[in-house]
Amino acid sequence: MSVKIIKKTIETQDFSFNAMVFIPSTDVTQRSEWALFTHGYTASKSDCISWAQRLSEIGIPTCIFDLPGHHLGSYNEVKSFEVFKEKSHLCFLDAYHLLKDHINGICETIILGGHSLGALLSIKALEINEFDHFKKIAIAVGLGISQHANVHLFESSFYEKTLNIRRQLVDPNIDSDLIFPWIKEEKLNLSVSNERIHLITGEDDVVVGFGGMEALQEVLEAHSNTVTTYTPRKLPHHEPSSASTQIYSFLKKELSL
DSSP: OEEEEEEEEEEEEOOOEEEEEEOOTTSSSSOSSEEEOOOOOOOOOOGGGHEEEEETTTOOOEEEETTTTEEEEOOOOSSOHHHHHGGGGGGHHHHHHHHHHHHOSSSEEEEEEEEEEEHHHHHHHGGGGGGTTTTEEEEEESSOOOSSSSOOGGGSSGGGTTHHHTTBOGGGOOOHHHHHHHHHHHHTTOOOOOOEEEOOTTTTTTTTTTTHHHHHHHHHTOOOOOOEEEOOOOOOOOOOOGGGHHHHHHHHHHHHH
């Protein structure tokens, strides 16, 4: 029997967004590690399908979800930028509850991961109180602190011709003029401490740029987090689905799969 996918719209007091649960086949031993993944700005959960497929095939129940206000995945609104800033990382908790509703088994380790904006939120989700009794691992793909550019790639000449389209892929309350300064500030002021975090950024990731992942590593290690990094030769920022191999390789070693 193959992996089964459950599709669901999650409704909370603050958000409405779509998610998919990947239930491992009964032919493999279901593991006590559960994974929750989300995507980057203007994208959708489709970027994480290969991640979920790879892990669920080896017995790790996985949930991928759309970030609120991202219209490639869910035609839903965000009440305000303040609500998104304060509560979007809590979508990981909602995704966990959805996974719990469909998985028969015990979770001992929570794997929180994402790409770019989703990666930042996965690190913030490490501080969710309801996750305190789990062993926790965050996997951040395509996340760093830029050392050279004063503007985000989407606001540069590289994306100048498509910026108008990209802005229409998200709710106006999380427009790039609002979200990018906030992301920059959040990365510099992360307070998460004593956690396990793995960073993956490609050599060809022009958004993070040279030295960006290492700069973020320094910020995280300053708070006594255990941080490891990996830099594949080819993992461009716009192709996060390609990170499934690196995610699997890391977890295979970390969890002794």
